[in-house]
Amino acid sequence: MITLTDFLIVSAALFCVGLYMIVSKQNAIQILIGIELMLNAAILNLVAFGKYDRLNNGGQIFALFAIVLAAATTAVALAIILNVYKQYKTIDPGKIDKLRD
Amino acid sequence: MSLAQLLFYIMAFIAIASALFVASTANLVRSIFMFFVTLFALAGLYVLALADFVAITQIVIYVGGILVLILFAFMLSGKETLNAIGQQPGRFISIKTLPAFLLAGLFLIVLVNMILKADADNLAWVKKAAVTKNMILPGSAMTENIGINLMTKYLLPFEAISVLLMVALIGAAHLSRKGEKQ
Numbered sequence: 001m002i003t004l005t006d007f008l009i010v011s012a013a014l015f016c017v018g019l020y021m022i023v024s025k026q027n028a029i030q031i032l033i034g035i036e037l038m039l040n041a042a043i044l045n046l047v048a049f050g051k052y053d054r055l056n057n058g059g060q061i062f063a064l065f066a067i068v069l070a071a072a073t074t075a076v077a078l079a080i081i082l083n084v085y086k087q088y089k090t091i092d093p094g095k096i097d098k099l100r101d
Numbered sequence: 102m103s104l105a106q107l108l109f110y111i112m113a114f115i116a117i118a119s120a121l122f123v124a125s126t127a128n129l130v131r132s133i134f135m136f137f138v139t140l141f142a143l144a145g146l147y148v149l150a151l152a153d154f155v156a157i158t159q160i161v162i163y164v165g166g167i168l169v170l171i172l173f174a175f176m177l178s179g180k181e182t183l184n185a186i187g188q189q190p191g192r193f194i195s196i197k198t199l200p201a202f203l204l205a206g207l208f209l210i211v212l213v214n215m216i217l218k219a220d221a222d223n224l225a226w227v228k229k230a231a232v233t234k235n236m237i238l239p240g241s242a243m244t245e246n247i248g249i250n251l252m253t254k255y256l257l258p259f260e261a262i263s264v265l266l267m268v269a270l271i272g273a274a275h276l277s278r279k280g281e282k283q
Contacts, residue, residue: 002105004222007150010146013117016206016208017124019208023200023204024198024200033132037123044150047150051236051237052227052235054235060243064154072265075273076273078174083276
């Protein structure tokens with residue numbers, strides 16, 4: 001039997017890998033992938049708990065909405081990254097430090 | 102150990118190992134392609150959690166939409182962009198990434214400790230769900246359940262998310278337009 005705790009531990013491990021990527025990467029697209037990893041860990045959590053809620057099905061429906069929101073987030077974030085690259089000629093987040101043009 | 106448990110361990114191992122590879126490689130293209138593997142392994146985990154519709158949606162939208170979008174945005178940039186952001190300096194284990202390691206490692210210890218203490222299998226509502234037929238069984242028709250719920254109980258978030266998608270579409274199209282020649 002696959003227990004709920006197994007799913008939660010896998011989700012925690014993926015969340016921490018995503019957290020490491022966000023904090024330490026010097027490339028905006030890899031930071032974006034780290035954010036996606038954290039989102040996927042949360043969606044795994046939702047789906048694991050959703051198994052015990054068949055009538056309201058809150059877990060799986062929330063997971064579907066989270067996937068759609070991740071898609072919208074990624075599209076806008078990529079557009080912003082491309083614009084920032086056109087302006088600064090680099091996507092190292094450490095070098096993007098001015099508020100004005 | 103049943104076949105489902107064995108499959109769960111295999112999928113979980115693939116997901117975590119490919120996520121570690123995504124985090125550790127300096128080459129951007131390699132990390133994007135290994136992220137494909139992570140997402141497929143996660144879809145397998147969703148199937149094992151009896152969420153088949155979410156697994157198919159994950160493959161169609163996440164792998165087939167979001168990752169392809171990231172790949173396009175990266176590969177269709179100019180040659181200077183590819184050279185500038187393709188290869189990153191720095192190694193995986195170095196003194197500069199030590200704070201990040203500490204943060205992620207300690208947070209993992211906190212989360213695992215909390216999960217083991219919470220003992221999610223023995224929560225009152227979880228145990229009651231198995232008794233009152235509120236649990237998803239391997240034969241349930243989940244797609245029909247999702248369809249009915251989405252149109253009755255969750256109609257407001259459904260409409261709100263369609264407005265949000267339109268806003269995101271307009272925003273992304275506006276942000277990536279060609280600027281006027283200066």
